[in-house]
Amino acid sequence: MIYLDNAATSWPKPSVVLDAVMHAMRDVGANPGRAGHRLANESGRIVYRAREAVAELFGAPDPLRVVFGANVTWALNLALRGLLRPGDHVITSSIEHNSVMRPLRALEREGVALTVVPCAPTGALDPQQVADALRRETTLIALNHASNVVGTVLPVAEMGAIARRHGALLLVDAAQTAGAWPIDFVADGIDLLAFTGHKSLYGPMGTGGLLLGERVDPARVAPLARGGTGSRSELEEQPDFCPDKYEAGTPNVPGLAGLEAGVRWVREQGVAALRRQEAALTQRLIDGLRAIPGVTLYGTGDAARQTATVSFNLAGVPPSEAGLRLDEEFAIMCRIGLHCSPACHRTLGTFPEGTVRFGLGAFTTSNEVDAALDAVRQLERNA
Amino acid sequence: MSPVYYVILVPSTSYAVRGEHVLNQKGIASKLIPVPRSLSSDCGVCIRVAADDLPAARQALDAAKVPYDSVHEF
Numbered sequence A: 001m002i003y004l005d006n007a008a009t010s011w012p013k014p015s016v017v018l019d020a021v022m023h024a025m026r027d028v029g030a031n032p033g034r035a036g037h038r039l040a041n042e043s044g045r046i047v048y049r050a051r052e053a054v055a056e057l058f059g060a061p062d063p064l065r066v067v068f069g070a071n072v073t074w075a076l077n078l079a080l081r082g083l084l085r086p087g088d089h090v091i092t093s094s095i096e097h098n099s100v101m102r103p104l105r106a107l108e109r110e111g112v113a114l115t116v117v118p119c120a121p122t123g124a125l126d127p128q129q130v131a132d133a134l135r136r137e138t139t140l141i142a143l144n145h146a147s148n149v150v151g152t153v154l155p156v157a158e159m160g161a162i163a164r165r166h167g168a169l170l171l172v173d174a175a176q177t178a179g180a181w182p183i184d185f186v187a188d189g190i191d192l193l194a195f196t197g198h199k200s201l202y203g204p205m206g207t208g209g210l211l212l213g214e215r216v217d218p219a220r221v222a223p224l225a226r227g228g229t230g231s232r233s234e235l236e237e238q239p240d241f242c243p244d245k246y247e248a249g250t251p252n253v254p255g256l257a258g259l260e261a262g263v264r265w266v267r268e269q270g271v272a273a274l275r276r277q278e279a280a281l282t283q284r285l286i287d288g289l290r291a292i293p294g295v296t297l298y299g300t301g302d303a304a305r306q307t308a309t310v311s312f313n314l315a316g317v318p319p320s321e322a323g324l325r326l327d328e329e330f331a332i333m334c335r336i337g338l339h340c341s342p343a344c345h346r347t348l349g350t351f352p353e354g355t356v357r358f359g360l361g362a363f364t365t366s367n368e369v370d371a372a373l374d375a376v377r378q379l380e381r382n383a
Numbered sequence B: 001m002s003p004v005y006y007v008i009l010v011p012s013t014s015y016a017v018r019g020e021h022v023l024n025q026k027g028i029a030s031k032l033i034p035v036p037r038s039l040s041s042d043c044g045v046c047i048r049v050a051a052d053d054l055p056a057a058r059q060a061l062d063a064a065k066v067p068y069d070s071v072h073e074f
Ligand SMILES: Cc1ncc(COP(=O)(O)O)c(C=O)c1O
Pocket: A007, A008, A071, A072, A073, A074, A097, A099, A144, A146, A147, A148, A173, A175, A176, A196, A197, A208, A340
């Protein structure tokens, strides 16, 4: 069995992650911050340590500005819905996941102006086009750090500089890069960093969050949900401070325990080392695919400019058939179709059929890459 | 009689745990306890430190920019 669907969610997880989840459920278990007894406090510490691990990974100064939620989709909705008001103008790219595009399209109907800057057919974004799209009312630039379809990495630091010069904020969807690509929250000029726990941070599904930078005033960001926080219980109004303002309801403590373990595991391996390993395998895959007649490869074709996610098509074999045969005949798991990103596939010219996507991860081996290449060769031969 | 403990009231459990962590790093003993009902109707926790440690504790929290609401004898 070869798992090449890491772009959807990483698997397997490091065993320390499973241990941490079990520890939280078996030995701690209490509701954090709602009682003050020893188990409740220990539960609160688990959540705090997860905040600290995430803040340290991204070089963010304040762990209390790490807000946790169910996933990056939740975090992106919080940032976009929380910040944007009718009359505001927001800029995004043409390779976004629907978790950015759908909230933006909904806000557009409510009076927020939206510019979708076109990316090249490789997914590459020209910073000048973003600068040219700025208007007086532009309050936000919202972009994914890397495409979940072709892995192409966008120039986040340049975007940070452009946003700053203009007095706008930069929101980054780091779903595909957090843990797999170096991110410096401060130096890159990111104001809001949305991450998901279950991909390259190697945590459980159902974890994610939003980092708020110093230029983001919580008073300007409305919460998505209101309710109990264990703090200011005498008030019938939602607390106005981070992270409580955005974290109504009991958090996913076992999940966050696993997330902390995942982030610590990533830091022990080192993001740079994981990147080198994945870049080498990605280039091996790209070069192998290119050598197969009938394969159309999408993206930059350069592992230095993309994450370990590779999209391609095979002449005469529709993606749906390729996916089924890879699973049934070769036990290779990948993801085919539109990958929740019609915009990106339009940019690549692969809408509406989509592509076959191989997503490598920290546990992918070169033997697995070679076996996957062999499988594609066989599919091609009896196409 | 001088007090044995002080309690430091913070906005929420997240802050209490962060405060505890900061104090720990400075070698200052602390304990998270439920906010005494007499001080606040909040149902959260606060940080208890020995009276002798209060000045160092305040300094450590200030240096780490951990906001706290108030300090009380306990
Ligand atoms: C770029 C991008 N944004 C958002 C998401 C949504 O992630 P989640 O389902 O964890 O919210 C994904 C992954 O599916 C993604 O790759």
